[in-house]
Amino acid sequence: MIKKLFEFLEEKHPGVQDMASETVLKIFKKTKIEFVYSWTNTEVFLDELCDKLIGMMPQITINNLLYIYEGFGLILSQFSIESLDELHKERNHF
Numbered sequence: 273m274i275k276k277l278f279e280f281l282e283e284k285h286p287g288v289q290d291m292a293s294e295t296v297l298k299i300f301k302k303t304k305i306e307f308v309y310s311w312t313n314t315e316v317f318l319d320e321l322c323d324k325l326i327g328m329m330p331q332i333t334i335n336n337l338l339y340i341y342e343g344f345g346l347i348l349s350q351f352s353i354e355s356l357d358e359l360h361k362e363r364n365h366f
Contacts, residue, residue: 278292
């Protein structure tokens with residue numbers, strides 16, 4: 273569902289991007305703990321979404337980007353500092 277909402281972020285029709293970004297934020301708010309602890313490969317999924325978002329940035333309004341960033345922040349807030357440090361080390365080979 274999140275991937276489909278990200279596809280809607282690329283739409284040019286009035287209100288579609290707003291609906292998609294607000295819905296992503298609502299989903300992340302309501303499922304932040306479940307999102308992190310019940311999904312396997314959550315980091316891979318978040319990486320995928322970040323990569324897609326980077327490519328879409330020029331097409332998305334700043335308000336919608338802020339909703340998406342807030343949603344990512346909610347998800348990341350559920351990780352422990354140690355797990356984020358470990359993830360950073362793995363990705364940067366330190």
